[in-house]
Amino acid sequence: MPDKRQQLKMSASPQPDVILDRRCENCPVRHHAICSALDNHSCHALSDIMVHRHFARGQQLWNEEDEADVFAIVVSGAVKLFKMLADGRQQIVGLLFPADCVGRTFSETQQTFAEAATNVEICCFPRKQFEGVLRRHPELEHALLEKTLNDLDSARDWMVSLGRKSAGEKIAGFLLKMSRKSELTKCPHDRPSPNLPTFVLPLSRDEIADCLGLTIETVSRNFTKLRVSGVIRLIDGQTIEVCDPDALAGLAEPA
Amino acid sequence: MPDKRQQLKMSASPQPDVILDRRCENCPVRHHAICSALDNHSCHALSDIMVHRHFARGQQLWNEEDEADVFAIVVSGAVKLFKMLADGRQQIVGLLFPADCVGRTFSETQQTFAEAATNVEICCFPRKQFEGVLRRHPELEHALLEKTLNDLDSARDWMVSLGRKSAGEKIAGFLLKMSRKSELTKCPHDRPSPNLPTFVLPLSRDEIADCLGLTIETVSRNFTKLRVSGVIRLIDGQTIEVCDPDALAGLAEPA
DNA sequence: CGTATCGTTGATACCTGTCAATCTTGGTGG
DNA sequence: CCACCAAGATTGACAGGTATCAACGATACG
Numbered sequence: 001m002p003d004k005r006q007q008l009k010m011s012a013s014p015q016p017d018v019i020l021d022r023r024c025e026n027c028p029v030r031h032h033a034i035c036s037a038l039d040n041h042s043c044h045a046l047s048d049i050m051v052h053r054h055f056a057r058g059q060q061l062w063n064e065e066d067e068a069d070v071f072a073i074v075v076s077g078a079v080k081l082f083k084m085l086a087d088g089r090q091q092i093v094g095l096l097f098p099a100d101c102v103g104r105t106f107s108e109t110q111q112t113f114a115e116a117a118t119n120v121e122i123c124c125f126p127r128k129q130f131e132g133v134l135r136r137h138p139e140l141e142h143a144l145l146e147k148t149l150n151d152l153d154s155a156r157d158w159m160v161s162l163g164r165k166s167a168g169e170k171i172a173g174f175l176l177k178m179s180r181k182s183e184l185t186k187c188p189h190d191r192p193s194p195n196l197p198t199f200v201l202p203l204s205r206d207e208i209a210d211c212l213g214l215t216i217e218t219v220s221r222n223f224t225k226l227r228v229s230g231v232i233r234l235i236d237g238q239t240i241e242v243c244d245p246d247a248l249a250g251l252a253e254p255a
Numbered sequence: 256m257p258d259k260r261q262q263l264k265m266s267a268s269p270q271p272d273v274i275l276d277r278r279c280e281n282c283p284v285r286h287h288a289i290c291s292a293l294d295n296h297s298c299h300a301l302s303d304i305m306v307h308r309h310f311a312r313g314q315q316l317w318n319e320e321d322e323a324d325v326f327a328i329v330v331s332g333a334v335k336l337f338k339m340l341a342d343g344r345q346q347i348v349g350l351l352f353p354a355d356c357v358g359r360t361f362s363e364t365q366q367t368f369a370e371a372a373t374n375v376e377i378c379c380f381p382r383k384q385f386e387g388v389l390r391r392h393p394e395l396e397h398a399l400l401e402k403t404l405n406d407l408d409s410a411r412d413w414m415v416s417l418g419r420k421s422a423g424e425k426i427a428g429f430l431l432k433m434s435r436k437s438e439l440t441k442c443p444h445d446r447p448s449p450n451l452p453t454f455v456l457p458l459s460r461d462e463i464a465d466c467l468g469l470t471i472e473t474v475s476r477n478f479t480k481l482r483v484s485g486v487i488r489l490i491d492g493q494t495i496e497v498c499d500p501d502a503l504a505g506l507a508e509p510a
Numbered sequence: 511c512g513t514a515t516c517g518t519t520g521a522t523a524c525c526t527g528t529c530a531a532t533c534t535t536g537g538t539g540g
Numbered sequence: 541c542c543a544c545c546a547a548g549a550t551t552g553a554c555a556g557g558t559a560t561c562a563a564c565g566a567t568a569c570g
Contacts, residue, residue: 204548206549216549219549221551224550
């Protein structure tokens with residue numbers, strides 16, 4: 001248990017690549033993230049203070065002193081947001097994908113860690129300056145409000161899983177959500193692919209456990225159960241094919 | 256289990272008292288709720304469309320068809336927000352106290368129930384019209400954003416409890432939070448009272464269980480444990496005196 | 511004073527956590 | 541290219557915490 005905390009300390013002080021040549025015009029999330037609320041002209045207010053960065057899987061996006069200084073938009077990859085108890089138990093409280101926001105505006109303390117779950121590319125802003133842009137552009141603030149309301153909805157759905165679902169239901173629900181998310185990003189404006197949904201898990205078993213309030217062993221056992229019963233197929237441990245989506249959905253939400 | 260769902264149906268179609276003579280000037284939450292972002296003049300935009308209502312303990316604030324039509328501010332009492340699984344299991348996902356907001360702006364569906372946990376007094380707005388006021392008053396929308404961000408923070412803290420804490424820790428943490436909240440509202444600008452903190456639980460054992468992802472029996476047993484060990488004293492079942500606040504805090508967050 | 515509702519307590523079962531061993535995978539260096 | 545190693549994942553045996561089922565007690569209400 002103390003290992004985990006130590007590990008965290010060691011991977012702190014991130015030294016990510018800084019990329020200067022990214023332009024909003026060719027940003028893949030320009031029309032999906034909150035910056036889509038701004039027209040190309042107003043968007044300069046953001047691009048002027050923006051810094052593009054890469055983080056490798058496992059790197060912390062900030063350490064405790066930095067936390068209040070960062071606001072960012074995920075461009076590619078996945079970020080996990082998690083909290084830790086004094087004895088090392090941890091709980092993932094948010095998974096962020098392209099177009100999602102990281103960093104708590106309008107508050108200094110949140111005691112939340114953010115770590116690259118995969119290699120990620122993010123678009124960073126000095127927080128105080130970003131808040132200034134928000135104040136001058138109510139349409140941007142409105143977009144942030146809508147995003148925050150959606151985050152709150154997901155957090156509450158997540159609470160139902162944590163509080164009231166069995167391990168089997170949690171895992172089926174989790175895989176279903178991951179599967180659907182990957183289907184969405186896969187065929188942008190195409191009819192659903194005729195093949196069975198296949199996707200790569202952005203999280204290790206350990207992290208899935210920390211997501212769902214379980215242990216790694218319970219996660220593993222339930223994966224096996226799903227595999228043996230033919231609902232899913234493990235292609236390489238992280239890559240999953242959903243052989244029977246209906247069965248998976250049935251297991252996620254019973255009755 | 257199906258009883259619960261039926262009970263819900265029966266108490267639907269609320270017929271609350273409508274009170275017309277409330278004025279913003281003497282509203283107890285005028286300077287704490289999001290409307291404090293508006294000066295007395297702008298506040299008319301709200302008071303013009305506002306309706307004051309009472310709900311008795313157990314009444315639903317809306318039924319499924321109504322959900323998208325309501326936005327409200329709690330004036331007194333407590334409201335519980337909860338979600339239900341198809342088989343009747345339920346999870347409370349939010350507790351709202353005076354100055355808190357109820358109702359999801361900018362979205363039609365949320366599948367969340369809201370019920371008066373105690374007798375409550377709330378200040379209601381037709382949602383579409385409230386959204387109009389938000390659009391015309393960015394400072395109000397900013398206040399709503401700040402409140403939503405705080406709600407998101409609490410939801411995430413709550414997730415840590417649900418996913419990673421033992422029954423004993425959950426209950427100690429819950430009592431601690433309730434105790435602190437009541438202390439805050441008790442002495443507005445006074446030094447902490449010399450007496451031991453005492454407060455009335457706004458929830459039944461059943462509801463506490465639905466808050467913490469436990470059963471009513473486990474809640475009851477842990478209350479007993481705290482009582483026997485002298486950490487709390489039950490004055491009348493709903494009224495609790497915290498005899499040893501430090502011990503309670505220790506049990507809530509170990510190590 | 512009976513009755514319904516809520517809360518408490520007890521006995522037992524089961525799910526999930528814990529501890530430990532084994533297997534798999536990917537990376538490294540000889 | 542293969543052996544070796546570390547990290548991650550799986551599997552098994554077992555224990556423990558919480559749920560379940562059931563009975564009883566307390567409290568409020570008519």
